Amino acid sequence: IDAQRGEFYVAGYDMDAASWRLVEPLRLATFAETSAKAQDNAVLVGPEAPKWFPGSRAIFPPAAMLGRLAWGRTDFTPGQSIQPIYLRPTQFVKAPPARKL
Numbered sequence: 001i002d003a004q005r006g007e008f009y010v011a012g013y014d015m016d017a018a019s020w021r022l023v024e025p026l027r028l029a030t031f032a033e034t035s036a037k038a039q040d041n042a043v044l045v046g047p048e049a050p051k052w053f054p055g056s057r058a059i060f061p062p063a064a065m066l067g068r069l070a071w072g073r074t075d076f077t078p079g080q081s082i083q084p085i086y087l088r089p090t091q092f093v094k095a096p097p098a099r100k101l
Contacts (some may be wrong), residue, residue, distance in 0.1 A: 001046045008034045008052070009087070012042070028087045 001009045008031065012024030029037075031052070038044050038053050049056035 002048060002052070003028055003087070006031055010034060010037070026085065026087070 003009045007028045009026060010024070010029045010033075011022065011026040014021045014023050034044070035053065038055065044053050044056035045059045046056070047058060047060060050058050
């Protein structure tokens with residue numbers, strides 16, 4: 001997924017018809033890194049993937065499919081324990097002091 005600033009959100013999965021396994025956790029990658037994955041025969045999928053990477057697949061899974069993926073799982077995180085995922089360091093710029101007129 002396009003993460004802006006010339007970067008993409010990427011994660012790697014090993015998948016077959018019956019199961020999947022995370023092999024590369026979610027991270028930011030440059031356009032060059034992501035293109036290299038496509039050239040190494042990785043299948044790239046995402047909402048706008050074909051816009052950036054020829055041969056990739058656009059996906060928009062319906063809610064029913066997401067429900068089927070979640071159906072047998074038991075490793076859910078309780079809502080009060082959910083933490084945001086920050087892939088970029090937060091940067092703040094302090095405003096200059098107010099001018100006196």
